[in-house]
Amino acid sequence: MFSDFLLFFEPYQTAIASLFFVFVVSAMIFEFVDKVLAMIISICIMMILTIVSPHELIEMIDFNTIFLLLGMMIVVEITKESRLLSWMNIKIVQTTKGDPLILFFLFTLTTFTLSTFLSNATTMMVLVPLTIGITKSMGLDPKPYLLSEIIFSDIGGALTLIGDPTNILIGSANNFSFSDFIQNLWIPIFSISFVIFGVLLVKYWKYVKPIDKSVSKLFLNNLSLRKIEEEFKHKKINKNFLISTAITLSITVLALIFDPFGLPISYIAFFGGTIMLLIATKYTDSHKVFHNVDWHMLLFFIGLFIHIGILEKVGALEPITLILEGNFTTAFELSMVIMWVVGLLSGFVENIPLVAMMIPVLQPLLDSGVIVGNTEMVWYALSLGACLGGNGSLIGSSANMIVAQTAEKMGVKITFWEYFKIGYPITVLALTVASVFIYFVT
Numbered sequence: 001m002f003s004d005f006l007l008f009f010e011p012y013q014t015a016i017a018s019l020f021f022v023f024v025v026s027a028m029i030f031e032f033v034d035k036v037l038a039m040i041i042s043i044c045i046m047m048i049l050t051i052v053s054p055h056e057l058i059e060m061i062d063f064n065t066i067f068l069l070l071g072m073m074i075v076v077e078i079t080k081e082s083r084l085l086s087w088m089n090i091k092i093v094q095t096t097k098g099d100p101l102i103l104f105f106l107f108t109l110t111t112f113t114l115s116t117f118l119s120n121a122t123t124m125m126v127l128v129p130l131t132i133g134i135t136k137s138m139g140l141d142p143k144p145y146l147l148s149e150i151i152f153s154d155i156g157g158a159l160t161l162i163g164d165p166t167n168i169l170i171g172s173a174n175n176f177s178f179s180d181f182i183q184n185l186w187i188p189i190f191s192i193s194f195v196i197f198g199v200l201l202v203k204y205w206k207y208v209k210p211i212d213k214s215v216s217k218l219f220l221n222n223l224s225l226r227k228i229e230e231e232f233k234h235k236k237i238n239k240n241f242l243i244s245t246a247i248t249l250s251i252t253v254l255a256l257i258f259d260p261f262g263l264p265i266s267y268i269a270f271f272g273g274t275i276m277l278l279i280a281t282k283y284t285d286s287h288k289v290f291h292n293v294d295w296h297m298l299l300f301f302i303g304l305f306i307h308i309g310i311l312e313k314v315g316a317l318e319p320i321t322l323i324l325e326g327n328f329t330t331a332f333e334l335s336m337v338i339m340w341v342v343g344l345l346s347g348f349v350e351n352i353p354l355v356a357m358m359i360p361v362l363q364p365l366l367d368s369g370v371i372v373g374n375t376e377m378v379w380y381a382l383s384l385g386a387c388l389g390g391n392g393s394l395i396g397s398s399a400n401m402i403v404a405q406t407a408e409k410m411g412v413k414i415t416f417w418e419y420f421k422i423g424y425p426i427t428v429l430a431l432t433v434a435s436v437f438i439y440f441v442t
Helices: 002-030 035-048 054-060 063-081 084-096 100-115 120-137 142-157 165-174 178-203 215-233 239-258 265-280 286-292 295-313 318-327 331-345 351-367 376-392 398-409 416-441
Strands: none
Touching: 002 035, 002 295, 002 351, 035 054, 035 295, 054 295, 063 084, 063 165, 063 239, 063 265, 063 286, 063 295, 084 100, 084 120, 084 239, 100 120, 100 142, 100 178, 120 142, 120 398, 142 178, 142 376, 142 398, 142 416, 165 178, 165 351, 165 376, 178 239, 178 376, 178 416, 239 265, 265 286, 295 351, 318 351, 331 351, 331 376, 331 416, 351 376, 376 398, 376 416
């Protein structure tokens, strides 16, 4: 009886798998149910319908990506526990001496730099409260600083393999190293950064211009700096913990960049996280570190790999590959389409499933030899589209939402439309600059 029931659904496996993928993506966008729960429900039903077996589920999971994410999550949590990032930010404030323009530049630079090797969400969790506290105490409007941090967290995340989850997916699927991303993307990313920073500087000049001619404002800023420094001194900071974390973090990042042992990047990240955890047990509770690891995110990636694997198994992605194969023959054409479509969609749709779906679509197409030119650049175009597209709106990336939510709790409201008016044009400008680069390298 039950076998007859299963036979009835067998011809519709492609449609069922596609519908469940749409269900999961809809859960991410509209949040009518937790996205991981949606994945678990759909996977369970597809197992019952024998669309996928438990053995196949395990084979579909990319454990290199999972261990890379887990290792970097441990690194990030220990870095937060050591207060290294807070110390760095206080040094930045001291360096500015209360000058709004220098503060604007250094906060933007810090956001960009941290986002290249820490998760955007973690970077924003640390920077936003500090940014609001400092700017408010100095009588400055926090919004220009926060908007710049949102934009440059996404731009900075595009530069490295571990800067954004989408890059981790692309890198793992193609065995790209940490240095591969930097070597191929530093020109467009730095070009985009200079252009975008110039645009932001012009737009917000009246808010960030130097105040060296205002004696009263300089006096108030100096008082605020003294207050911030005193508050920081009273926080419990273990110097040995801070220094050991800084050294281990630096070694881990350098190993990721130069890979002196020729190991997979997931090994380096996981080993670095393990070493940092061993050192940190002397200064903090390891249970707290494990508790703060984003297990929900890891389960999300596992579920995502399974869903994409099922779509691939039932042939649901083949029509997309055939459409691309039939309409594009050069790496430049394909790169442009992929980057702009993914980039413009990523402002409103979760970019991680978009990229995860595109990987098995592009791999057979690029391996077939039909596409001529620098085909490797197609993957970097996908990365640029996903990362830069996150700037399109407040729901474009998790970092954007964290900034908006944290800021609102601290009395600074950034509306969807207020950000969209600056974020979407900047996304289009960034993609245009990237297009010029791709034209010359493909």
